[in-house]
Amino acid sequence: ETGVTQTPRHLVMGMTNKKSLKCEQHLGHNAMYWYKQSAKKPLELMFVYSLEERVENNSVPSRFSPECPNSSHLFLHLHTLQPEDSALYLCASSQDLGGYTEAFFGQGTRLTVV
Amino acid sequence: AQSVAQPEDQVNVAEGNPLTVKCTYSVSGNPYLFWYVQYPNRGLQFLLKYITGDNLVKGSYGFEAEFNKSQTSFHLKKPSALVSDSALYFCAVRPSGSNDYKLSFGAGTTVTVRA
Numbered sequence: 001e002t003g004v005t006q007t008p009r010h011l012v013m014g015m016t017n018k019k020s021l022k023c024e025q026h027l028g029h030n031a032m033y034w035y036k037q038s039a040k041k042p043l044e045l046m047f048v049y050s051l052e053e054r055v056e057n058n059s060v061p062s063r064f065s066p067e068c069p070n071s072s073h074l075f076l077h078l079h080t081l082q083p084e085d086s087a088l089y090l091c092a093s094s095q096d097l098g099g100y101t102e103a104f105f106g107q108g109t110r111l112t113v114v
Numbered sequence: 115a116q117s118v119a120q121p122e123d124q125v126n127v128a129e130g131n132p133l134t135v136k137c138t139y140s141v142s143g144n145p146y147l148f149w150y151v152q153y154p155n156r157g158l159q160f161l162l163k164y165i166t167g168d169n170l171v172k173g174s175y176g177f178e179a180e181f182n183k184s185q186t187s188f189h190l191k192k193p194s195a196l197v198s199d200s201a202l203y204f205c206a207v208r209p210s211g212s213n214d215y216k217l218s219f220g221a222g223t224t225v226t227v228r229a
Contacts, residue, residue, distance in 0.1 A: 042221045100208075
């Protein structure tokens, strides 16, 4: 266990559904991240939060909406997704933004859009 | 912008043989370099990192990596591979400047260790 917990582990949703992914860390970290992992491609950084403030929105479609209500929790709200959005969504946290601190990853949510 | 290349999609070795997973990087200035491993249906786990100093870095599970500035490489190595080392390995780089926090990952290398 890395100290970063993601729920649900698996999610199947239709293109008209609305769902949310949840991430929780109790490591006392100040930065949290959402990544998208597709097969045979580098991890894509989607959103970055530092001290609950969004510092990065990496040209992500508006059908993905992040929320960071406090330093321990991060959500990714999903609506009207497309089949190409099917992927493994990873949450990560680090002590601080940048520097040489490593990121700790959750186990991911395997999302399938049908 | 920084980038990472992992030139091999797959590496296959026999158990007990040395394992090397290659990584080259491109970054402005000095790099911070990281290796992560991902087992099936799991998230990424941190293995080791290079910050500064000794070019040979030792990490978890008997892995080590050698930083080579002239070749801009950070290859991951293990002297004697185990079947349980079979997984997906990612190299990542971040510039050492304090204002740049983006961590860039390679596409990953699948390692298969056969018994």
